[in-house]
Amino acid sequence: MRTHVLSQLRSLEAESIHIFREVVAEMQRPCLLFSGGKDSIVMLHLASKAFAPARIPFPIMHVDTGLNFPEVLACRDRWVDRLGVQLVVASVQDAIDRGLVRPEPNGSRNRIQTPVLLEAAEKNGFDALFGGGRRDEEKARAKERVFSFRDEFGQWDPKNQRPELWSLYNGRVHQGESIRVFPLSNWTELDIWSYLEAEEIEIPELYLAAEREVVERGGMLYAVNEFTPVRDGETAEVRSVRYRTIGDANLTAAVESTASTLPQIVEEIAAVRLTERGATRGDDKVSEAAMEDRKREGYF
C-alpha cells in the first residue's frame, strides 16, 4: 500500500520549488544571489527544477569580491553554461576603484560587499533577491522570514517584518522597496549535504578532502595560496583537509578531514560537533552580533 508520505528531503525540495514559483509569478524582476558556495548551488539546482523544462526565468548575480578561489569561479561558469542562465557580476574591486567602498584594515571585503550588492540590485531594478540563507546557521537568522521585507535602502528592520502564515507569502512592495527571499530557510547543513549527495550535484572540488598545503593560524587551518601566503615564523605542512563553507579565499579556513566523497561528507557532518561558521569562518568570530549587523545593513 502507498503511504503518500514524502521524505523530509523531498518535502524541503517541494517547499523551495513552491517559493521559486511564487516569486516568479508575483514579482517584477527577481534575481538569484550566487556565491558559488554549496547553498547557492543547491538554490540554483532547485530553481532549474522549478521551471523545467523551461530555462530559469531570471538572472543570477555574483558579488565578486576579487578574492575568490579559482576553483569556485570555474565551477560557477560551468553552472552558467549548463543552465543557460544570465550572469550579472557586481565587482567589489571595481567599486573600490570607483571609491564607493574601502577595504577593511584586515583585508576583509565581507562588509563592503553590501553596498556593492545593493547598488547592483538598484541599477538592475531587482525587486526580489533569492539568498541561500538558512535559519539553522545562527541566531540572527532563526527569526528570518522566507519573504524578508527590505526598505528602499535595502535594510532589514526586525520590527517591520510581515507575519508569514501557511504558505501564503506577501511580496507586495512599493517602488524602490524589495524582498529578500530565502528558499532554503528550513534546510539544515546536513540537509544540504544529503541533497547534494542524493541529486549528484556538482560543487567546487574544494569541498572534498584532499592533501593540501596549509598553515595553522589562530587555531584554524588556512590553505597556502596567493591570498593566504605563509607568514614569517609559520611553517606550512601538507594535511588532508576540506572546506565546509566557502567564502573569500583570504578568510575561509579548512577543516581536517579525509572525506573525499559526498557520502563520506554526509557521514562526517552527521557526527560533527562544531557549527560550520564556528569551524571555518574567521570573519564571523569577530563578534556574536557580527551577523546581525551585516543582516541589518542588507548583506543577507
Added chain:
Amino acid sequence: MATDLLRFATAGSVDDGKSTLIGRLLFDSKTIFADQLESVEKVSKDRGNDYTDLALLTDGLRAEREQGITIDVAYRYFATPKRKFIIADTPGHIQYTRNMVTGASTADVALILVDARKGVIEQSRRHTFLATLLGVPHIVVCVNKMDLVDYNEAVFEKIRQDFTDFAARLRIKDLTFIPLSALKGDNVVDRSGNMPWFDGSPLLSHLERLHVASDRNLVDVRFPVQYVIRPHQHEHIDYRGYAGTVASGVMKPGDRVVALPSGLETTIASIETADGPVDEAFPPMAVTVRLTDEIDISRGDMIARPNNTPAAVQDLDAQVCWMDETASLVPGKKYAIKHTTRWARAVVKQINYRVDVNTLHRDEEATELGLNEIGRIQLRITQPLFVDPYQQNPQTGSFILVDESTNRTVAAGMIGGLPHTV
C-alpha cells in the same frame, strides 16, 4: 534512510520553562554544537548561575536583548534517526496571539506548557484555544517543573483532569499529557526514574512516533495553479504545463478534472517533475500538470475533480486574527486578499463578534478588531474564490488580508465558523 518531517509549535512564556525545554531537546538530541555550548556555558558562568542555562541556546537577537522585547517566531531544527523536526518557537507577552497563530498555522503538533505549581491558568486555555482555532491536529500538554512538586502524581492528575474538563469544549483530535522537568531532563528525551507512576512515553519518543500522515486531506483534489510553464525554446515549442503544489487529494494521469472558474472539463495527460513523470501526486508535492485539451488556465485558477469541487464564493464567513498594530479592522474597510494563488480585493461587511481568547466569551457588540484580537467577520470579494471550510482543508480554507496602502499583512483568516461548541 528516508525520514519524514514533523513541525511543532511551542506555546508558553519564559516562566513556564519553554526555552529550557527547547534547549533540552536540542541538547539531549545532540543537536547543540560544541561552540554553541561553550558560549552558553560562558554566559551562564558570567551571570553567576549554578548550572548551564539551556534557555540561552535559544536566546534571541541583540536588538531584542537590548530592548527587552521578543520580536517574534523563531524557527529551530533538530533531527533524530527517525524524524526531522522544525520547531516554531513562539514567545509569550503582548504579541503572543499573533505569533502563536503564525507558528501554529503550519504545525502538526502544539506543545502547551503548564507549570506544575500553577496548574491550568488563563494562558493555558488561550494557547489551547488558538491551537484548535488553527486546526492543529495534535496537542501535547507538557506539565513542566515536576521536580518542584516532588514528582507528585496527584499534582499531575489534578492538572490532567482540569485540562480535560476545559478541553471538552474544544474540538481536539488528539490530546496527550506528559509530566516532565525540562531543567532536570525528566521525560524529555530519557524516561524519568523519578516518576515510575507515569506509563506514557517521554516527550521526544512521543514526537518521534506520532502518526501525522493521516492528518492530511488525501480525498479532495485541489490543485491551485501557481505558474504556467511555456518554454521559449525551440525543442519545447508546444509545451504548456500548469505548475503548482498539490493542496489536497491524490492526482493521477487519466483522471477527469475540472478547471475553475471556467468549469471546463478535461483529463490529466501527465504529471511531471524535473526528474521525469510521476504516476501520482499528493500533498505537498510541487509538480507540473499537463492536460489533454488546450483550455485557458492561468495563475489563480483551481483544478479539482468534476464531482468534488470547492465552493466558488464571493461572500466569505471567516474567523480572523488581526495582526496589525497601526490600524484596526473596521466594517467598510477594503483590503487585498490572498487565497491559495489568487489575489483579489475584499471589503469587510460585518463583524459578527469578537472572541475573548481567555474565556471564549463572544462579544457581539464589537465594532472593531484590534491587534491580537480574533473575531468572526463577513467579507465580500471582488471575484469568486474556490474555498473549503478551514477545518476540512486548511490549504483552501485559509487566507491573508493585506493593507493596500502599507502592504503589511494585517490578518490571518480561516473560512467557516469556530471549531468548538461553546
